[in-house]
Amino acid sequence: MTDQLETANPGAFETTTYDSADEVRDAVENREAIGGVSLSPEGATITTAAGAGTPYATMLTQMGAGLEQSGQSVTYQEVAPMTADDPNGAGLNALGLPLVFGGMISGVLLSTVLKNRPVHKILGSLGIAIFGGAAVAAVLQFGFHSTDGNYWLLAAGVSLGIAAVSLTILGLESTLGRAGLALGALVMMFVANPLSGMTAGAAWLPQPWGAIGQLLPLGAASTFIRSAAYFDGAGAGTALTVLVCWIVLGLALIVLGSLRRRSSSVAK
Numbered sequence: 001m002t003d004q005l006e007t008a009n010p011g012a013f014e015t016t017t018y019d020s021a022d023e024v025r026d027a028v029e030n031r032e033a034i035g036g037v038s039l040s041p042e043g044a045t046i047t048t049a050a051g052a053g054t055p056y057a058t059m060l061t062q063m064g065a066g067l068e069q070s071g072q073s074v075t076y077q078e079v080a081p082m083t084a085d086d087p088n089g090a091g092l093n094a095l096g097l098p099l100v101f102g103g104m105i106s107g108v109l110l111s112t113v114l115k116n117r118p119v120h121k122i123l124g125s126l127g128i129a130i131f132g133g134a135a136v137a138a139v140l141q142f143g144f145h146s147t148d149g150n151y152w153l154l155a156a157g158v159s160l161g162i163a164a165v166s167l168t169i170l171g172l173e174s175t176l177g178r179a180g181l182a183l184g185a186l187v188m189m190f191v192a193n194p195l196s197g198m199t200a201g202a203a204w205l206p207q208p209w210g211a212i213g214q215l216l217p218l219g220a221a222s223t224f225i226r227s228a229a230y231f232d233g234a235g236a237g238t239a240l241t242v243l244v245c246w247i248v249l250g251l252a253l254i255v256l257g258s259l260r261r262r263s264s265s266v267a268k
Helices: 002-008 021-029 054-069 096-113 118-143 151-176 178-192 209-213 217-230 237-267
Strands: 035-040 043-048 074-078
Touching: 021 035, 021 043, 035 054, 043 054, 054 074, 096 118, 096 151, 096 178, 096 217, 118 151, 118 237, 151 178, 151 217, 151 237, 178 217, 217 237
Parallel strands: 043 074
Antiparallel strands: 035 043
16 A cells, blocks of 8 residues: 555655554644554555545545445545534635734734833733633633633644744844834745644645744744644644744744844943
């Protein structure tokens, strides 16, 4: 089967072999794989996780249909299903722009209103991120019923994404001025957003762009949010680390910009 996949789509799949069907299921549930095929004398079991991105589940289902045509008995098991009210994950797929604009708008407003108050900027950014994360998660879970996972974990993922974008933009503005605002907005909107994998998961993007996107705030937030929404937080560790690094970078740039202004003021 691995040879057939490589022949049909060279370089498109990275396959891993496990010793049992239980290990395959565990790998998919822990987000170590996007799906799996377990073969036995009785037939094949296709393990899908729609929460990782609907294209993967569709692709694996098509593979199962091919096995059925060849005479195999095929069983399907879904380990991270979408909700009945949002079977296509439309609510989560549309989350990219709210994250971008939530972080960008808060960054621009705070840098304009609180020009020389770095502490107030930081507190304002964190406050907006926490409130925004709680509100967006509530709309997704209780309004659209797009997920029935851990609400607080979902809210934390959205908040971290907003905070990472907002603080990075504030930090760039603090060190580069208005040019920093423009740079931050361009990177978040036209680089981080399309490379985030929000709608289909990072593995669906051409490489290395999918991997690069996971190192940016929106890509990391997307992975964290999917893990929170459909996998009980499994596979969110690396994304959390990336988000924290961007938040720390933003804080460091804000402090650096403040120190430079103070030094310049003293020199005058």
